[in-house]
Amino acid sequence: MKFGRYAAALAAIFLIASLAFSQDSVMILNHKEAGAHERPLVHFPHEQHMANIECIQCHHDYDKYHNNKGGEGRPCSDCHGNPGKKGLLPLTDAFHMQCKGCHELMLASGRKTGPVMCGECHVRQ
Numbered sequence: 529m530k531f532g533r534y535a536a537a538l539a540a541i542f543l544i545a546s547l548a549f550s551q552d553s554v555m556i557l558n559h560k561e562a563g564a565h566e567r568p569l570v571h572f573p574h575e576q577h578m579a580n581i582e583c584i585q586c587h588h589d590y591d592k593y594h595n596n597k598g599g600e601g602r603p604c605s606d607c608h609g610n611p612g613k614k615g616l617l618p619l620t621d622a623f624h625m626q627c628k629g630c631h632e633l634m635l636a637s638g639r640k641t642g643p644v645m646c647g648e649c650h651v652r653q
Contacts, residue, residue: 561609562619567650
């Protein structure tokens with residue numbers, strides 16, 4: 529009987545921890561740092577990307593030798609939305625280069641890829 533209570537408590541702890549640290553499966557990219565949106569917001573399938581590529585591809589952080597040492601899972605806007613940080617792309621440009629650039633590279637190598645045209649990401653509802 530005691531073992532059952534411990535097992536249930538342990539299961540509850542793991543369930544709560546997994547929910548606390550889980551990511552949204554689809555993220556709506558709506559950053560005030562990008563300014564007024566001219567097109568519909570992008571619904572980014574984060575979970576799908578996590579299953580297919582390494583986190584370091586998007587969540588990057590460079591050391592003094594310009595080596596990508598990975599990121600802490602911070603949002604892109606932490607750096608790219610800050611106009612005071614010199615040498616960084618503005619947020620919208622960073623999204624376009626990162627997302628569209630990766631999709632175009634995959635397409636050029638004959639692999640299945642995601643959208644490359646504006647209206648394929650910025651879908652009107």
